[in-house]
Amino acid sequence: MGGIGVIINPRSRQNQSDPRAAVRLARALGDHGVVRTARTREDLARIAEDFRKLSIDVLGISGGDGTNHVTITGFLDVYEDEPLPPIAFLRGGTMNTVANAVGVPRGRPDGLLAGLIARYTDRGRHPLRWVERHVMHIGAHYGFIFGTGCVHGFIAEYNRSEERNAVWAAKVLARASAAVLLKTDTQVAARWEGRVHFDDGSAFPDRDYLAVAAGTVDQIGLGFRPFHRYDERPESFHMLGIHTSALGFVRKLRDIWRAQPMGEAHTFEKIAQRAVLEARSGVVRYVCDGDVHEHVGPLTVRIGPRVKILVEHKTGHRPVASRRTSHEVCARGARGERARRAR
Numbered sequence: 479m480g481g482i483g484v485i486i487n488p489r490s491r492q493n494q495s496d497p498r499a500a501v502r503l504a505r506a507l508g509d510h511g512v513v514r515t516a517r518t519r520e521d522l523a524r525i526a527e528d529f530r531k532l533s534i535d536v537l538g539i540s541g542g543d544g545t546n547h548v549t550i551t552g553f554l555d556v557y558e559d560e561p562l563p564p565i566a567f568l569r570g571g572t573m574n575t576v577a578n579a580v581g582v583p584r585g586r587p588d589g590l591l592a593g594l595i596a597r598y599t600d601r602g603r604h605p606l607r608w609v610e611r612h613v614m615h616i617g618a619h620y621g622f623i624f625g626t627g628c629v630h631g632f633i634a635e636y637n638r639s640e641e642r643n644a645v646w647a648a649k650v651l652a653r654a655s656a657a658v659l660l661k662t663d664t665q666v667a668a669r670w671e672g673r674v675h676f677d678d679g680s681a682f683p684d685r686d687y688l689a690v691a692a693g694t695v696d697q698i699g700l701g702f703r704p705f706h707r708y709d710e711r712p713e714s715f716h717m718l719g720i721h722t723s724a725l726g727f728v729r730k731l732r733d734i735w736r737a738q739p740m741g742e743a744h745t746f747e748k749i750a751q752r753a754v755l756e757a758r759s760g761v762v763r764y765v766c767d768g769d770v771h772e773h774v775g776p777l778t779v780r781i782g783p784r785v786k787i788l789v790e791h792k793t794g795h796r797p798v799a800s801r802r803t804s805h806e807v808c809a810r811g812a813r814g815e816r817a818r819r820a821r
Contacts, residue, residue, distance in 0.1 A: 482511030482598060483534035484591070485525060485549050485566070487541035499570075503540065503591055503758070510595055511536075519552060526556035529563075536598065536606075536788065537563045538585040542571015547621040547767035550613060553784065554620055564608050564786040566594050573768040576622045579695035580609050581789050593790055608786040612694045614715055615782040621706075621767035623698055624779055626755070627670035627689035633765045648700060655728045672757040674719060674748075682746045684721035688727055690755060692717040692779060696737060706737035711749050713781050719746035752780040 484503060504513040511534065516522040529537065539549050546567060553562055567577040568587040583590065597606060606629060613620040673684035682690065691698065692715045693705030704718040722744035730740045739747070755762050755777045762777040765768070 480533045480535045482538055483529040484513040484514045484538035487545040492586040505730045506591055523556060523710055524553040526553045534563055536566055538568050539565040540570040543573040543575050543768040553586060553618045562785055563786050566788045575697050576695055581786050583734040583790050584761050606788060610784045610786055612784050613782040614694055616766050616774050617773050618776055620782050623693045623767050625689055625691035625782045626764045627668060627687055629689045629765050630746050630763050631668035633770055663802045674753050674755050690719050702734045703737035704734050707749060714749045714751050715781055717748045717750055717753055724760040725789045753777050781806045789819045
Protein backbone atom coordinates (compact mmCIF):
# COMPACT_ATOMS: atom_id res chain seq x y z
CA MET A 479 0.00 0.00 0.00
CA GLY A 480 2.66 2.54 1.00
CA GLY A 481 1.41 6.07 1.67
CA ILE A 482 1.52 8.17 4.84
CA GLY A 483 0.64 6.67 8.20
CA VAL A 484 -0.24 9.24 10.88
CA ILE A 485 -0.27 8.59 14.64
CA ILE A 486 -2.31 10.94 16.84
CA ASN A 487 -1.87 11.28 20.57
CA PRO A 488 -5.30 12.41 21.80
CA ARG A 489 -3.76 13.54 25.11
CA SER A 490 -1.35 16.06 23.62
CA ARG A 491 -2.19 19.67 24.47
CA GLN A 492 -3.41 20.80 21.04
CA ASN A 493 -5.30 17.57 20.40
CA GLN A 494 -7.05 17.78 23.78
CA SER A 495 -8.35 21.22 22.89
CA ASP A 496 -9.35 19.99 19.43
CA PRO A 497 -11.13 16.61 19.80
CA ARG A 498 -12.03 16.49 16.09
CA ALA A 499 -8.39 16.74 15.03
CA ALA A 500 -8.19 13.05 14.10
CA VAL A 501 -11.27 13.27 11.86
CA ARG A 502 -10.02 16.40 10.17
CA LEU A 503 -6.53 14.98 9.56
CA ALA A 504 -8.03 11.78 8.15
CA ARG A 505 -10.17 13.77 5.73
CA ALA A 506 -7.17 15.84 4.67
CA LEU A 507 -5.06 12.72 4.12
CA GLY A 508 -7.75 11.02 2.03
CA ASP A 509 -6.36 8.29 -0.23
CA HIS A 510 -2.76 9.21 0.59
CA GLY A 511 -2.67 7.13 3.77
CA VAL A 512 -4.29 6.35 7.11
CA VAL A 513 -4.72 8.10 10.46
CA ARG A 514 -4.76 6.12 13.72
CA THR A 515 -5.25 7.25 17.32
CA ALA A 516 -3.02 5.65 19.97
CA ARG A 517 -4.47 5.96 23.46
CA THR A 518 -2.26 3.29 25.05
CA ARG A 519 1.06 1.62 24.39
CA GLU A 520 -0.88 -1.51 23.41
CA ASP A 521 -2.71 0.54 20.78
CA LEU A 522 0.63 1.83 19.55
CA ALA A 523 2.08 -1.68 19.21
CA ARG A 524 -0.93 -2.82 17.14
CA ILE A 525 -0.74 0.26 14.94
CA ALA A 526 2.99 -0.27 14.40
CA GLU A 527 2.31 -3.85 13.27
CA ASP A 528 -0.36 -2.61 10.85
CA PHE A 529 1.85 0.12 9.43
CA ARG A 530 4.68 -2.36 9.00
CA LYS A 531 2.42 -4.71 7.04
CA LEU A 532 1.20 -1.79 4.93
CA SER A 533 4.83 -0.78 4.21
CA ILE A 534 4.02 2.86 4.79
CA ASP A 535 6.41 5.34 3.17
CA VAL A 536 6.17 8.07 5.83
CA LEU A 537 5.36 7.94 9.55
CA GLY A 538 3.61 11.14 10.67
CA ILE A 539 3.36 11.89 14.40
CA SER A 540 0.90 14.46 15.77
CA GLY A 541 2.14 15.40 19.22
CA GLY A 542 5.13 16.89 20.99
CA ASP A 543 8.50 15.53 22.11
CA GLY A 544 6.94 13.06 24.52
CA THR A 545 4.60 11.62 21.88
CA ASN A 546 7.48 11.44 19.41
CA HIS A 547 9.76 9.45 21.70
CA VAL A 548 6.99 7.08 22.84
CA THR A 549 5.96 6.47 19.22
CA ILE A 550 9.54 5.94 18.03
CA THR A 551 10.15 3.55 20.94
CA GLY A 552 7.03 1.54 20.11
CA PHE A 553 7.81 1.37 16.40
CA LEU A 554 11.46 0.38 16.96
CA ASP A 555 10.29 -2.44 19.24
CA VAL A 556 7.99 -3.72 16.47
CA TYR A 557 10.20 -3.07 13.42
CA GLU A 558 13.22 -4.55 15.25
CA ASP A 559 16.11 -4.67 12.73
CA GLU A 560 14.12 -3.06 9.91
CA PRO A 561 14.69 0.69 9.48
CA LEU A 562 11.76 2.91 10.28
CA PRO A 563 10.18 4.88 7.44
CA PRO A 564 11.05 8.59 7.34
CA ILE A 565 9.33 10.43 10.18
CA ALA A 566 7.31 13.64 9.86
CA PHE A 567 6.99 15.56 13.12
CA LEU A 568 3.59 17.28 12.87
CA ARG A 569 3.96 18.98 16.25
CA GLY A 570 0.77 19.32 18.29
CA GLY A 571 2.34 19.05 21.76
CA THR A 572 3.61 21.51 24.35
CA MET A 573 7.28 20.75 23.68
CA ASN A 574 8.69 20.45 20.17
CA THR A 575 12.40 20.76 20.92
CA VAL A 576 13.59 18.04 18.55
CA ALA A 577 11.47 19.40 15.70
CA ASN A 578 12.95 22.84 16.33
CA ALA A 579 16.49 21.45 16.51
CA VAL A 580 16.39 19.74 13.11
CA GLY A 581 14.53 22.51 11.27
CA VAL A 582 10.93 21.31 11.03
CA PRO A 583 8.83 24.40 10.16
CA ARG A 584 6.55 25.77 12.84
CA GLY A 585 2.81 25.35 12.48
CA ARG A 586 -0.22 23.34 13.52
CA PRO A 587 -0.63 19.65 12.60
CA ASP A 588 -3.22 20.49 9.92
CA GLY A 589 -0.94 22.86 8.07
CA LEU A 590 2.13 20.66 8.42
CA LEU A 591 0.20 17.63 7.16
CA ALA A 592 -1.11 19.62 4.18
CA GLY A 593 2.45 20.58 3.29
CA LEU A 594 3.59 16.97 3.71
CA ILE A 595 0.81 15.69 1.43
CA ALA A 596 1.76 18.22 -1.24
CA ARG A 597 5.43 17.22 -1.11
CA TYR A 598 4.55 13.52 -1.00
CA THR A 599 2.37 13.69 -4.11
CA ASP A 600 5.10 15.66 -5.91
CA ARG A 601 7.94 13.35 -4.81
CA GLY A 602 8.44 12.01 -8.35
CA ARG A 603 9.69 15.43 -9.48
CA HIS A 604 11.03 16.79 -6.19
CA PRO A 605 12.26 14.04 -3.85
CA LEU A 606 11.37 14.22 -0.18
CA ARG A 607 14.22 15.50 1.95
CA TRP A 608 15.26 14.49 5.43
CA VAL A 609 18.01 14.79 7.99
CA GLU A 610 19.24 11.82 9.97
CA ARG A 611 19.78 11.65 13.72
CA HIS A 612 20.54 8.83 16.07
CA VAL A 613 18.25 8.17 19.00
CA MET A 614 19.74 7.13 22.32
CA HIS A 615 18.60 3.89 23.94
CA ILE A 616 17.92 4.94 27.55
CA GLY A 617 16.82 2.00 29.65
CA ALA A 618 13.66 0.81 27.89
CA HIS A 619 13.15 4.06 25.95
CA TYR A 620 14.50 5.72 22.82
CA GLY A 621 14.96 9.48 22.62
CA PHE A 622 17.10 12.39 21.51
CA ILE A 623 17.54 14.28 24.81
CA PHE A 624 18.43 12.89 28.24
CA GLY A 625 18.94 14.63 31.57
CA THR A 626 19.08 14.20 35.35
CA GLY A 627 19.32 16.68 38.22
CA CYS A 628 18.18 20.18 37.24
CA VAL A 629 16.82 18.88 33.93
CA HIS A 630 14.52 16.57 35.87
CA GLY A 631 13.73 19.40 38.31
CA PHE A 632 12.87 21.79 35.50
CA ILE A 633 10.41 19.36 33.88
CA ALA A 634 8.84 18.56 37.27
CA GLU A 635 8.24 22.27 37.84
CA TYR A 636 7.07 22.79 34.27
CA ASN A 637 4.52 19.97 34.64
CA ARG A 638 2.89 21.63 37.66
CA SER A 639 0.97 23.99 35.38
CA GLU A 640 -2.02 23.07 33.24
CA GLU A 641 -1.01 25.74 30.70
CA ARG A 642 2.20 24.21 29.35
CA ASN A 643 3.82 26.10 26.52
CA ALA A 644 6.99 27.95 25.59
CA VAL A 645 5.90 31.03 27.55
CA TRP A 646 5.41 29.00 30.72
CA ALA A 647 8.75 27.22 30.16
CA ALA A 648 10.48 30.60 29.89
CA LYS A 649 8.79 31.72 33.11
CA VAL A 650 9.97 28.58 34.92
CA LEU A 651 13.53 29.24 33.77
CA ALA A 652 13.33 32.94 34.69
CA ARG A 653 11.91 32.21 38.16
CA ALA A 654 14.51 29.54 38.82
CA SER A 655 17.31 31.86 37.70
CA ALA A 656 15.98 34.60 39.98
CA ALA A 657 15.80 32.16 42.89
CA VAL A 658 19.42 31.15 42.30
CA LEU A 659 20.56 34.78 42.17
CA LEU A 660 18.63 35.52 45.39
CA LYS A 661 19.99 32.34 46.99
CA THR A 662 16.55 30.87 47.68
CA ASP A 663 15.54 27.25 47.18
CA THR A 664 14.13 25.95 43.89
CA GLN A 665 13.58 22.37 42.83
CA VAL A 666 14.83 23.35 39.39
CA ALA A 667 18.33 23.48 40.91
CA ALA A 668 18.06 19.96 42.37
CA ARG A 669 21.37 18.13 42.02
CA TRP A 670 22.17 14.53 41.07
CA GLU A 671 24.69 12.48 43.02
CA GLY A 672 26.62 9.60 41.51
CA ARG A 673 29.14 8.65 38.87
CA VAL A 674 29.19 7.88 35.16
CA HIS A 675 31.58 5.44 33.55
CA PHE A 676 32.31 4.82 29.90
CA ASP A 677 33.46 1.84 27.86
CA ASP A 678 36.97 3.23 27.35
CA GLY A 679 37.61 3.18 31.11
CA SER A 680 37.11 6.90 31.67
CA ALA A 681 34.48 8.27 34.03
CA PHE A 682 32.77 11.31 35.43
CA PRO A 683 33.82 10.99 39.10
CA ASP A 684 31.52 10.16 42.00
CA ARG A 685 30.25 13.55 43.22
CA ASP A 686 27.22 15.81 43.07
CA TYR A 687 26.22 17.30 39.69
CA LEU A 688 23.80 20.00 38.75
CA ALA A 689 22.94 17.64 35.90
CA VAL A 690 24.23 14.80 33.80
CA ALA A 691 22.72 15.28 30.36
CA ALA A 692 23.20 14.03 26.81
CA GLY A 693 21.84 14.64 23.34
CA THR A 694 21.93 13.55 19.73
CA VAL A 695 20.55 16.96 18.77
CA ASP A 696 22.13 20.22 19.88
CA GLN A 697 19.13 21.74 21.68
CA ILE A 698 17.60 21.06 25.08
CA GLY A 699 14.75 23.58 24.86
CA LEU A 700 14.01 27.30 24.50
CA GLY A 701 16.77 27.52 21.90
CA PHE A 702 19.58 26.58 24.32
CA ARG A 703 22.21 24.39 22.65
CA PRO A 704 24.41 22.59 25.20
CA PHE A 705 25.04 19.52 22.99
CA HIS A 706 26.92 21.39 20.28
CA ARG A 707 29.27 18.42 19.73
CA TYR A 708 26.46 15.93 19.07
CA ASP A 709 27.69 15.16 15.53
CA GLU A 710 31.42 15.30 16.21
CA ARG A 711 31.83 11.53 15.77
CA PRO A 712 29.61 9.01 13.99
CA GLU A 713 27.28 6.89 16.13
CA SER A 714 27.90 8.88 19.31
CA PHE A 715 26.17 11.31 21.64
CA HIS A 716 27.43 14.37 23.52
CA MET A 717 27.27 13.90 27.30
CA LEU A 718 27.83 16.59 29.92
CA GLY A 719 28.54 16.26 33.62
CA ILE A 720 27.65 19.76 34.80
CA HIS A 721 29.34 20.11 38.19
CA THR A 722 29.23 23.88 38.62
CA SER A 723 26.95 25.60 41.11
CA ALA A 724 23.48 26.74 40.09
CA LEU A 725 24.78 30.31 40.05
CA GLY A 726 27.73 29.31 37.89
CA PHE A 727 25.31 27.66 35.47
CA VAL A 728 23.06 30.72 35.27
CA ARG A 729 26.10 32.80 34.42
CA LYS A 730 26.84 30.42 31.54
CA LEU A 731 23.36 30.52 29.98
CA ARG A 732 24.54 33.01 27.35
CA ASP A 733 27.30 30.61 26.25
CA ILE A 734 24.85 27.70 26.14
CA TRP A 735 22.49 29.76 23.97
CA ARG A 736 25.39 30.42 21.59
CA ALA A 737 26.37 26.72 21.47
CA GLN A 738 29.69 27.47 23.17
CA PRO A 739 31.39 25.21 25.74
CA MET A 740 30.95 26.01 29.42
CA GLY A 741 34.56 25.11 30.18
CA GLU A 742 36.24 22.52 32.39
CA ALA A 743 35.64 24.58 35.51
CA HIS A 744 31.91 24.10 35.00
CA THR A 745 31.38 20.75 33.26
CA PHE A 746 32.91 17.49 32.15
CA GLU A 747 32.32 16.52 28.51
CA LYS A 748 32.39 13.20 26.70
CA ILE A 749 31.63 12.03 23.16
CA ALA A 750 30.45 8.50 23.84
CA GLN A 751 28.60 5.53 22.44
CA ARG A 752 27.66 4.10 25.83
CA ALA A 753 27.53 5.39 29.40
CA VAL A 754 26.40 3.84 32.68
CA LEU A 755 25.00 6.10 35.41
CA GLU A 756 25.17 4.91 39.02
CA ALA A 757 23.22 7.06 41.47
CA ARG A 758 24.26 7.12 45.13
CA SER A 759 20.60 6.66 46.04
CA GLY A 760 20.32 3.61 43.80
CA VAL A 761 17.57 5.28 41.75
CA VAL A 762 18.16 7.37 38.61
CA ARG A 763 15.41 9.94 38.06
CA TYR A 764 15.70 11.31 34.56
CA VAL A 765 13.99 12.95 31.61
CA CYS A 766 13.80 11.50 28.11
CA ASP A 767 12.49 14.00 25.56
CA GLY A 768 10.37 15.82 28.11
CA ASP A 769 8.94 12.72 29.82
CA VAL A 770 9.91 11.91 33.42
CA HIS A 771 11.15 8.40 34.23
CA GLU A 772 12.67 6.52 37.15
CA HIS A 773 15.13 3.62 36.96
CA VAL A 774 16.23 1.41 39.85
CA GLY A 775 19.92 0.43 39.67
CA PRO A 776 22.57 1.48 37.16
CA LEU A 777 21.09 3.11 34.06
CA THR A 778 22.69 2.46 30.67
CA VAL A 779 22.54 5.10 27.96
CA ARG A 780 23.77 3.83 24.59
CA ILE A 781 23.62 5.04 21.03
CA GLY A 782 20.62 3.71 19.17
CA PRO A 783 19.50 3.47 15.54
CA ARG A 784 19.51 6.34 13.09
CA VAL A 785 16.11 7.69 12.13
CA LYS A 786 15.17 9.92 9.20
CA ILE A 787 13.25 13.11 9.98
CA LEU A 788 11.53 14.85 7.09
CA VAL A 789 12.16 18.56 6.67
CA GLU A 790 10.62 21.08 4.31
CA HIS A 791 12.88 22.87 1.85
CA LYS A 792 11.40 26.11 0.66
CA THR A 793 12.47 29.67 -0.02
CA GLY A 794 13.75 31.32 3.12
CA HIS A 795 13.93 28.08 5.11
CA ARG A 796 17.00 25.92 5.56
CA PRO A 797 16.72 22.71 7.59
CA VAL A 798 19.34 22.27 10.27
CA ALA A 799 21.51 19.39 9.05
CA SER A 800 24.54 17.88 10.69
CA ARG A 801 27.81 17.96 8.82
CA ARG A 802 27.44 14.36 7.71
CA THR A 803 23.75 13.49 7.72
CA SER A 804 21.83 15.63 5.24
CA HIS A 805 20.06 13.52 2.63
CA GLU A 806 17.73 13.93 -0.33
CA VAL A 807 15.52 11.00 -1.27
CA CYS A 808 12.31 9.99 -2.92
CA ALA A 809 9.72 8.10 -0.86
CA ARG A 810 9.13 4.80 -2.59
CA GLY A 811 6.13 2.63 -3.16
CA ALA A 812 5.49 -0.45 -1.10
CA ARG A 813 7.34 -2.82 -3.41
CA GLY A 814 10.41 -0.60 -3.68
CA GLU A 815 10.47 -0.05 0.07
CA ARG A 816 10.39 -3.76 0.79
CA ALA A 817 13.22 -4.32 -1.69
CA ARG A 818 15.31 -1.63 0.00
CA ARG A 819 14.79 -3.17 3.43
CA ALA A 820 15.69 -6.64 2.10
CA ARG A 821 19.09 -5.33 1.01
